[in-house]
Amino acid sequence: MLDLLVIGLRLAQYGAAVILLGTPLFLLYGLRATDALAQTWPRPLLVATCAVVAVASAAGLVAQTSVMAGSIIEGLKPASLGFMITGTTLGPAFLLRAGIALAALALVLLSQPSRRQWMVLVVAGLVVSASFAWTGHGAATEGPGHYPHLVGAILHSWSAALWLGALAALLTMASRHRPGDPVSDRVLHQALHGFSGVGTLAAAVLILSGLVNSWFMVGVDQIGGLVTTLYGWLLIAKLGLFGMMLALAASNRFHLTPGMASALDDPDDLRVAVSRLKCSLAIETLVALALLAVVAVMGTLAPVSAMDMGL
Structure with missing residues (x-):
């Protein structure tokens, strides 16, 4: 059951991460500036995307800790979470994704859509997407x-x-x-x-x-x-x-x-x-x-x- 939860949360993070990077980037190169700024759909989509990355990353940290600890109860213990954060590369990556997503969410909510905003979101998406590689199989080769x-x-x-x-x-x-x-x-x-x-x-x-x-x-x-x-x-x-x-x-x-x-x-x-x-x-x-x-x-x-x- 925990393994299925981990997979589901990974899927949520992957799906939201591609939108966080690819959609604002598309708004920059795929449309004229005036046409892109006239669109009303990007803001709610990006708000939902940032929220999903943040929640799924935080939940993923708990789920992955629970898998390593053997149960959700053990995984929620401060000692288990502390070890995941300080003793592995996975823990900091989960926190990084959640932190960047929350900052991006604040940016989208507190500022008006603009090319500058989308550029910042692209940078956030680049980091979030790359984090999957440096904590996965891509970083395991010696x-x-x-x-x-x-x-x-x-x-x-x-x-x-x-x-x-x-x-x-x-x-x-x-x-x-x-x-x-x-x-x-x-x-x-x-x-x-x-x-x-x-x-x-x-x-x-x-x-x-x-x-x-x-x-x-x-x-x-x-x-x-x-x-x-x-x-x-x-x-x-x-x-x-x-x-x-x-x-x-x-x-x-x-x-x-x-x-x-x-x-x-x-x-x-x-x-x-x-x-x-x-x-x-x-x-x-x-x-x-x-x-x-x-x-x-x-x-x-x-x-x-x-x-x-x-x-």
């Missing part, structure tokens, strides 16, 4: 491979947030789209077009950093472990889900976005184009959530490469 693996893991987290945070923004905009409103039509198309090149870059970095991570997490000598360990099967599932996301993203970029552009002058065709876009973005979001759930489980398991050490 010897000369330590820093290459850690850098690869951090880049993997950042590029995933770049993609998935923008996906959350695009789905929100498409869901709130007002059919027949020329301004809404233009802004939605601009958002799709603005993300297309950045999305391709994010996918390329994900693939390259994923290869680096797989070299350390699996390795050539232990490639057979992909079909003999739970971690290996989950990695295969992750790759399958990633392939589905690539296919959906390619359809959005090369088919649905141009289709919307050509339908801007025809209200009936535009409604059909936006409906198809909403459906595609919704499916891509569901696949992304499934992928994050798989990653949350993988983070609790020993990698295939650990077979070399008999772990």
Whole structure:
């Protein structure tokens, strides 16, 4: 039961962290400044995101301590929490995430939306996303491979947030789209077009950093472990889900976005184009959530490469 709680809280942190980084970054590059500032949805989304990161991180600290201590009662004891905070790398990371999220929440609540605010949130998201790498498998490699693996893991987290945070923004905009409103039509198309090149870059970095991570997490000598360990099967599932996301993203970029552009002058065709876009973005979001759930489980398991050490 505690293990399921840890996985659920990891998923909540992952999901909120990608929005904390990717969504304000999207507002900076994906839309014109005036159009971005005219949007009313970012503030409530960012408030919810910061709150989820803070609560899930604090709860994650207690849950992870409880797993190590053997029960929730033991995990709530000051001595157990104190050891987690001062005697491990996980404890400080949980506190760091919670503290940054609370500071970001205060910023969003106490200041008006602005490009400067979004820049600060991007920095907060970069730190929060990187913290998952430096307390996870990416930091466990010893010897000369330590820093290459850690850098690869951090880049993997950042590029995933770049993609998935923008996906959350695009789905929100498409869901709130007002059919027949020329301004809404233009802004939605601009958002799709603005993300297309950045999305391709994010996918390329994900693939390259994923290869680096797989070299350390699996390795050539232990490639057979992909079909003999739970971690290996989950990695295969992750790759399958990633392939589905690539296919959906390619359809959005090369088919649905141009289709919307050509339908801007025809209200009936535009409604059909936006409906198809909403459906595609919704499916891509569901696949992304499934992928994050798989990653949350993988983070609790020993990698295939650990077979070399008999772990």
